Amino acid sequence: MTTIDDVAKAAGVSASTVSYVLSGKRTISAPTRARVERAIEKLGYRPHAGARALASARTAVIALMVPLRVGVNVPVIMQFVAGVVTRARDFEHDVLLLTQDDVSGLDRVTSGSMVDALVMMDIEADDPRVPLVAAAKQPTVLIGLPQDPEGLSCVDLDFEAAGRVAVRHLVGTGHTDLALIGSPPEVLRRHTSYAERLMRGLRDQAAGSGAAVTVEACDSTPSGAVQAVDTLLDTAPDTTGVIVHNEAALPHVLARLAERGRVPGTDVSVVAVCPTDVALAQRIPMTSIDLPAEDIGKVAVDMVMARLGGDQPSETRLLAPVLTERASSAPGPAAR
Amino acid sequence: MTTIDDVAKAAGVSASTVSYVLSGKRTISAPTRARVERAIEKLGYRPHAGARALASARTAVIALMVPLRVGVNVPVIMQFVAGVVTRARDFEHDVLLLTQDDVSGLDRVTSGSMVDALVMMDIEADDPRVPLVAAAKQPTVLIGLPQDPEGLSCVDLDFEAAGRVAVRHLVGTGHTDLALIGSPPEVLRRHTSYAERLMRGLRDQAAGSGAAVTVEACDSTPSGAVQAVDTLLDTAPDTTGVIVHNEAALPHVLARLAERGRVPGTDVSVVAVCPTDVALAQRIPMTSIDLPAEDIGKVAVDMVMARLGGDQPSETRLLAPVLTERASSAPGPAAR
DNA sequence: CTAGCGTGTTGAACCGCTTCGACAACTGCC
DNA sequence: GGCAGTTGTCGAAGCGGTTCAACACGCTAG
Structure with missing residues (x-):
């Protein structure tokens, strides 16, 4: 495994410089940046996800909880999923798949800092998962509306x-x-x-x-x-x-x-x-x-990312029917 | 966030003892174990996934690459997925969802040490992803058969x-x-x-x-x-x-x-x-x-876990038709 | 000519966990 | 009673990044 130190050595800079080249959080002179980028390229360097998550408290992963139960229409679900996954990739995020019946999964990924955010589908009026995610430190977007959407972000067709x-x-x-x-x-x-x-x-x-x-x-x-x-x-x-x-x-x-x-x-x-x-x-x-299942999935990701970035308030977005x-x-x- | 040190302090032991209680890799006396477990319970402690991955080189996540393209039957795919996810949970693993069209995802999760293993669906005879996973350090199981399954683990209906x-x-x-x-x-x-x-x-x-x-x-x-x-x-x-x-x-x-x-x-x-x-x-x-889509998914996980554990050789399993x-x-x- | 400033880079301190080697306390044996 | 072997616990060294404070350097302004 090639590490950030290997890259730093190859480029003749320090590890922190490499890190800043990658994150863009500090200005780096053009020549240095070029040397570092060349070294990264040559060594095929990829930051270790775990190390990154540990140091930065960001995982670049969002959890998506999908229903695998009876009575839901599978192809439509897949459209939601497709929307979520593709949009997540636009934000350089991956998607961890959770199933609805595994409620403990919520706590697992949440408390274990496995994900930065959550998207949950197929919300029921009085959904037992809602209090759980409300207590989580990660922002969450619900696809569907619970009884009381107070303080939660939701999106759905109106x-x-x-x-x-x-x-x-x-x-x-x-x-x-x-x-x-x-x-x-x-x-x-x-x-x-x-x-x-x-x-x-x-x-x-x-x-x-x-x-x-x-x-x-x-x-x-x-x-x-x-x-x-x-x-x-x-x-x-x-x-x-x-x-x-x-x-x-x-x-x-x-x-x-x-x-x-x-x-x-x-x-x-x-x-x-x-x-x-x-x-x-x-x-x-x-x-x-x-x-518009795929669109709703995309909007869900947009909303969750917005909340991850700034300190947006929660909002409910109901898409107008056509x-x-x-x-x-x-x-x-x-x-x- | 409560850390392993908090737990150690609360239980009056060292962090390593807590770790060994969790992993079972060393014998711990019954009273100590009990104290630690009580502390974990009381504090609601969950190990930080990233830290764990960094220290142990294990993520407890497997990647699943699913096709979201035309011509594949969505409900059947969902059955595979359901099989994979539920069986992965049996092994205390989560599932990271990758889509077939995002070939670079393979390298990302692989080189970035985001996952311990890979399961790929819908393999084509001459699949461009096959050489990629063959080069990866993570064991992989293919659902479907490539032209030349040499050295790869595969499972499918015969x-x-x-x-x-x-x-x-x-x-x-x-x-x-x-x-x-x-x-x-x-x-x-x-x-x-x-x-x-x-x-x-x-x-x-x-x-x-x-x-x-x-x-x-x-x-x-x-x-x-x-x-x-x-x-x-x-x-x-x-x-x-x-x-x-x-x-x-x-x-x-x-x-x-x-x-x-x-x-x-x-x-x-x-x-x-x-x-x-x-x-x-x-x-x-x-x-x-x-x-038997769901079964095939489960078998795929069984195979990939077997290879994660011991140093099993790769094998191809074709399920007999009924x-x-x-x-x-x-x-x-x-x-x- | 020097004080002061902005720019680019660095060293070091974490982040939270696993694991190895060391060690203390007990055990049983000769 | 002394010694080797277990058993249970601990301290410390990583794992591979990020980020903060500090610093060196070249400029401009006074």
């Missing part, structure tokens, strides 16, 4: 606004009998906040627009989708505007609607809340409210 | 055997006109070895059994599946035995086969190569050769 936008779109195109086909029951049971926020927005706007809205939970399986659609059409047969917030079930929901004589884009208008690529991968291009109209929209009864 | 098993099953149930609906073209273009190994096994066994086998690449999209099925049925209309190795396309392949008058499980026999949960999530339970017959099998022409 699901409440998304609910309103969806309803406005459907009502505006002539629909008054609306329905949400949403997350699996276990997600709702956990009180994962995005599901509740979406419903709130939906109901608020529906009430304000004089529209009715039925809500169905939906398992992320083909049969779950079939069941949800069947129950919906039995309960509220007049439904013509459907909002689907369940990536995995989406194709089967569309298929079942068609089987039951409600062809999406013709007889019923369907708005999906999902990443754009998912919306485009359906049998017909879906009108959708984009869930609805794009595509082939699954159709005029409703009131417009015909 | 796809060649899987190909043979699939053909034997189909031929044994009366099919002689077989087809593979496989990976997307870009995967084949990369010469990802599993695709090629599967084909080799398929062709070998087909040749030996006097069966014909047509091969179709298949994009991981609905339309890709439709196209692959259509091309297949145009090229080889007599096909009655189909092997599908493409999780994402599988449902659409089945649907299209049915649309074209070849109902899986009745008119054609379909064998899927995929995780069991995917096989069971189709419209009919699929006869499948299990891709075919489970389910509803998508049907007797072929020769058996009717």
Whole structure:
């Protein structure tokens, strides 16, 4: 292993000079810098991460806690992860992967000074991890919203606004009998906040627009989708505007609607809340409210880095929903 | 931050004693150990990871390089990841997440002593990363097989055997006109070895059994599946035995086969190569050769840990394929 | 001509832990 | 009773960086 002393010797300077060349924290004359850089290059020198962490109290690593549990949509998660990892690299940071079920991992990486900061996904309303990270010395950003985001940094799609936008779109195109086909029951049971926020927005706007809205939970399986659609059409047969917030079930929901004589884009208008690529991968291009998973991941890293740098206050950022109209929209009864 | 000295002071012993209590590398009397453990508990002491890494040359972290590129099936990847992470935790290790496109990450974590070992997924035949890890001081396990696995540790499903098993099953149930609906073209273009190994096994066994086998690449999209099925049925209309190795396309392949008058499980026999949960999530339970992704991940960690411990030689482990017959099998022409 | 200043570089003190060699206290044996 | 062997504990030397105070040097200003 080549050390900073080897480099210093090779360049004919002291170790501290090498360190300052690397960190840029002091001015170094051009010729000296050049000699040092050449030595680094020649020796293939890489600072020892542990030594650096010890001396500087910085690890250049952030922890990312991802859910590996049922009911969450894996490809979407990967988009978050991709966003976090690529943006972290922009800040010269690496990512340590923690899983949601390993709550002790939080304390481990936190108290053990393994990471500079934390990003946590899939926050529930009353999440047991929230008090833990609030007590940690490392800044944390939550993807999703806990019940009480006081003093915490959070980022997410503004699901409440998304609910309103969806309803406005459907009502505006002539629909008054609306329905949400949403997350699996276990997600709702956990009180994962995005599901509740979406419903709130939906109901608020529906009430304000004089529209009715039925809500169905939906398992992320083909049969779950079939069941949800069947129950919906039995309960509220007049439904013509459907909002689907369940990536995995989406194709089967569309298929079942068609089987039951409600062809999406013709007889019923369907708005999906999902990443754009998912919306485009359906049998017909879906009108959708984009869930910009990768962007949210990136923003999370931006926020956490900002707090690592200056002494930024914590903030909550809710990304404005964007609805794009595509082939699954159709005029409703009131417009015909 | 509480340090080992704080603990030592609180327990009335020296720092080295605390260290030995923690590591168990020397015998400590029961009363002393108890005092130390109580102090650790009371102070909530966690050793500083960086300091530990510096002094012991061990980080308790392994790097995992995952593909985030097109053409790979995301849920399956997550299963590998889950296997790796959970097994790593069994060995008291954490996982640093690297992405495939960041080749320089290899050198960074390796030369910077950020990790003790490496696990790399999705190895291509002539993978540029292989020489890099071969030169690294950290042991590495590859998930997948490079062209020349000399001196490297690898683990994977034995796809060649899987190909043979699939053909034997189909031929044994009366099919002689077989087809593979496989990976997307870009995967084949990369010469990802599993695709090629599967084909080799398929062709070998087909040749030996006097069966014909047509091969179709298949994009991981609905339309890709439709196209692959259509091309297949145009090229080889007599096909009655189909092997599908493409999780994402599988449902659409089945649907299209049915649309074209070849109902899986009745008119054609379909064998899927995929995780069991995917096989069971189709419209009919699929006869499948299990891709035990999570297990493979775990085995990879086991292997890498074994090499970290003793000076094990490198080895290649190919997991034997297991075919489970389910509803998508049907007797072929020769058996009717 | 010298005091004072800014610039570039250095030595040394940490950062918190592991581990080796030394040593004190006990044990059992001849 | 003395000696070799265990057992349990400790002190100190690193591990490889960062950073602070100090210093040497060449300038400018007075």
